[in-house]
């Protein structure tokens with residue numbers, strides 16, 4: 001049996017309608033920006049394998065560091081134990097993160113990093129509102145238990161947000177086809193539009209009205225990824241954050257996608273003067289080689305967990321918390337990312353994207369009037385919509401584009417009718433030119 005046939009018998013793929021599914025493409029090898037199939041055909045991975053592979057596939061340096069670590073210590077329980085890669089990674093991350101963060105909490109992936117952030121923020125208010133456990137009424141089963149989850153209950157989030165697929169993360173994500181089956185199980189969230197010059201005053205009015213009830217504000221800074229690569233301006237976000245901060249609301253920047261150079265700076269939060277209290281990282285953190293999540297918090301948050309009261313412990317953890325291999329991959333990835341060569345490369349891709357955007361729009365309009373719209377770029381990301389059918393994730397045009405581009409040796413995976421590229425930083429001049437050419441061809 002072929003790999004495809006064996007897959008068909010036993011595998012359930014993510015985000016994939018299983019009935020009439022197309023056989024998945026077996027990939028046997030990766031190298032740099034390239035993926036190789038069983039026939040030896042190569043494809044440029046223009047979306048960094050779901051936005052994670054920042055240094056390309058099968059990176060030798062990261063692989064060697066992983067190998068050495070695997071021979072030394074592959075995993076150890078992280079409650080009551082510690083190890084060099086976890087501590088070294090925290091020591092390296094804290095000085096480069098976009099605020100004075102004081103603690104690193106490890107988990108497994110992007111969804112768990114936002115899940116941790118939401119729990120951390122809610123329990124911050126609970127810890128601060130409940131003076132001691134002894135002051136709580138005794139319940140019938142003899143436990144001291146708070147009936148309240150802190151006096152601030154509301155979480156603020158953006159429409160079209162995506163923060164992951166676990167229940168807390170789904171709750172703070174926009175209600176969409178992704179969450180349709182679970183709406184009655186998701187907690188209530190106050191959703192607002194992303195800020196712009198026309199709605200900013202209205203948004204500030206909402207914050208002024210609800211501010212004292214809002215525990216936390218979770219946002220994807222400047223680019224809403226899975227929601228369709230929607231971009232909004234730093235200037236208006238900064239205004240919104242300023243108002244949010246007047247009410248002491250805990251600001252959670254979900255930089256799972258935007259982190260590690262994607263937007264042209266190390267972190268998208270650097271574009272704003274108002275900084276987050278909590279930041280969530282994953283995806284590019286390990287260079288896309290291992291699953292790892294980081295939730296970093298400022299000392300203000302951490303202090304709320306330092307009382308004598310054991311009930312105020314943050315009771316959260318995962319079997320693979322701070323896995324030594326994953327932490328080692330992250331350390332190696334940071335070595336590569338912070339090299340001048342790589343930072344220059346990010347700048348170069350950003351410039352190339354801008355000039356391609358300027359070229360593509362007039363070209364497309366000549367060929368197919370009004371068939372593409374909303375051309376936008378930020379750092380290494382470029383996106384636009386094909387003006388055909390509805391602007392939504394289920395738009396069938398995505399499959400057509402993927403197939404057409406694949407025939408040219410470029411892997412694209414539009415979000416509905418939103419076409420975007422987000423290449424590994426190691427992409428060469430020729431490869432990037434080929435990706436652009438392919439996009440022009442597909443539009444034609």
Ligand SMILES: *Cc1c(COP(=O)(O)O)cnc(C)c1O
Nearest residue numbers: 109110111162163164225256257
């Ligand atoms: C991908 C993503 C997540 C979820 O990360 P997973 O590792 O897929 O669970 C959360 N937030 C943002 C902004 C993302 O892009």
